[in-house]
Amino acid sequence: MLTVLHQTFPQHTFLMNGLIHGVKGLLSFLSAPLIGALSDVWGRKSFLLLTVFFTCAPIPLMKISPWWYFAVISMSGVFAVTFSVIFAYVADITQEHERSTAYGLVSATFAASLVTSPAIGAYLSRDYSDTLVVVLASGVALLDIGFILLAVPESLPEEMRPVSWGAPISWEQADPFASLRKVGQDSTVLLICITVFLSYLPEAGQYSSFFLYLRQVISFSSETVAAFIGVVGILSILAQTVVLGILMRSIGNKNTILLGLGFQILQLAWYGFGSQPWMMWAAGAVAAMSSITFPAISAMVSRNADPDQQGVVQGMITGIRGLCNGLGPALYGFVFYLFHVELNEMASVEPLGKASKANMANPTDERGIIPGPPFLFGACSVLLSLLVALFIPEHSLALRSGSHKRHSNGAQAHVHGPPGGGSDSKEPLLEDSSV
Template sequence: MTDSSSDAMTGKGRGLLRGSGPLGGRAAFGFIFATALMNSISFGLIIPVLPNLIKAFTGGDTAEAAEWNVVFAVTWGAMQFICGPLLGLLSDRIGRRPVLLVSIFGLALDFIIIALAPNLMWLLIGRILNGMTAASFSTANAYVADVTPPEGRAKAFGWMGSAFSFGFLIGPAVGGALGDIDLRLPFYVAAALSLANGLYGLFVLPESLPPERRTKRFDLARANPLGSLRLLRSQRDLLGLATIGLLFQLAHTVLPAIFVLYTGYRYGWSPSVMGLAMMATGVAGVIVQAFLVGPVVARIGERGALMLGAAAGALGFAWYGFAPTGLLYLAGVPIFALMNFLMPGLQGLMTRRVAPDQQGQLQGANQSLQGIASMVGPALFGLTFAWSIRHTDVIYAPGLAIYLASALLVAAFILGTRVARTPLPDSAPGGPQVQSQT
């Protein structure tokens, strides 16, 4: 390990970001932030129109469209599960930049296939490619770990989270407006944006992982989803932290799975009100990720941020599940927004526990766990919500699925008290000592 990378691993790097290649770390982070922002906007564009495109292929049959939507969601999650570790380890071997470029250009191709799809089978092929190329998010996070010293990573991951949140905030609004013109138009626009993003990366984005810090060989045994779990078991507390991430990702799928049905059933919200509520939640999340994560982590540390996020998320979900009126539901938005401290703190702690040539593998393993959550969550919360509104004679609890999400974050908080410990500055990645913070 070089002196500069050693300083980064031991937390002695100066400033928020360290240099990377011919460009400074701040410039490199700016490039990857712009890449993540454009990527997330392209994804956000298709959110409000894909279900209606599926419905158009089923002849307007809502029930059949809902069944196909589940198939697409599970397929997308399965591709994340399989491809996340593969692309993550590949980026450790050949560098972040080529993996990002292949993923982004592949995403542009995927959007074109969906836009031109003549039937559901072609649409499914497009979603398979979409799930494979969406694994670029894990490579982007590994890029951040490359150019950021350990003490600045939580803040940097907070900014990356704000890029994703901002993209999903404005993307659906634009995509909905374009979809009113033509259901396929948002996919063409998303393809054009992805293509522009790929060209930006091709001509502007620098490589973040120099050859001397790359893994020496590509090992398929570590690239498959099960093999990637070996890394999570290899470091003290790393598997526990990954489990917290899985619990968070699983809980996080509840609102995408049932929000529209839940708020329509319980509060009688119209689509426009739902959109405003989603925008309010998104704005609050961006504020926390972009402006509060840095100073809060500087004061209470990554462990404190993780614990605060888990507690706030548990309370926020419980509030949403209990709220008897729409106004009370909205009053819980500021509390729920504090959940956005969890992932920056968690990512900061996890990246401290692996070497530079394992950052891609780590993020790939995390992406694989997210794929599991994407497969399990919609069915778990959707079926729970369906049961709760069908059995009101037994118990009136339309928020039962959201209570379940709250319980998952309570479990994450309890686990965090045991495993969310910060490695000592002079500890080695292979077996970090930790500061006792219990």
């Protein structure tokens, strides 16, 4: 993608990269709660199909028309919010005590794809052509869509759907800002969203530049970067499957989140001050442990939400992450610029590697003292996130706004309550007659 980006915008490669991610992230932030809320109304499968399709749709355009590719990938942020639908789907088919493990499996399979796909793509591109990579990726996307159509059942039962396809939807249900108002009204939701924002902002920025940073500042070779991705990915899979389940059972949901944030602070600080390859490897192992944070947060949100609100609450968390995906790369790029650390994918790696080693030896150069300044800014952000997370209650019924009505009125609450939770979260959903 960076090669095509540089060929299309040779003078402003990283500026356009930030702009594209920024537009996509902002659109995801606005649309994720709405998509999640509508999946509470119409079911998960159709929206799972929709989000996967729009996430993968730009891929063939990379070879057909780069301009259209970048335009479509920016606008695809409206529907590229698969995680909110998937996590709501998982909540439909699991018991509360199973969800942390289930969310860990979802995140682990994502990590597994992240481990394998860069190596496969790099090998095919080097030995064959970029065209084959694009064709193969498009083929995998089509297989994914076919799998959803033929093999994935609907998870939301009929009695849980307040309305059917074709029925009118009120503006309160379709209002993309309704979930934002709910965040301001509910202290528990607000604390969780702030925690996600402050912790995922540096993570999103790190994803956008870290492997390039390893090559040009730490002087990793392409093969070493691929090995690094593989090792950290495998450790992340173990952390999100085996370790996460053990921690959730032994120390509880909230303490697992705090531990994950602690690992993330240590990892970012180590990246920030580390100047030797072995330091990056050690910090990578810590980074794998920090990957338990997001599934633990998703499990907490799911446990404290009603069955017919799983889509909207997971959409809120995914929307916050989408916003960070837009702001994080811009933040890291700006901090690198302030500290005169230039990252240019098309530049030769070796000269910059030698220059960076010379700067390390010069104590008067800020890069000699702090090789990775954005990572230290990220560590401070996650520290604030940890302080906010300390105030999240371990058990809260704040999101279960219609629980007591449902207990007394059975399935009628599902028929009359608005799925998006647009009304005041402290009032029963049954009292809102907007449907």
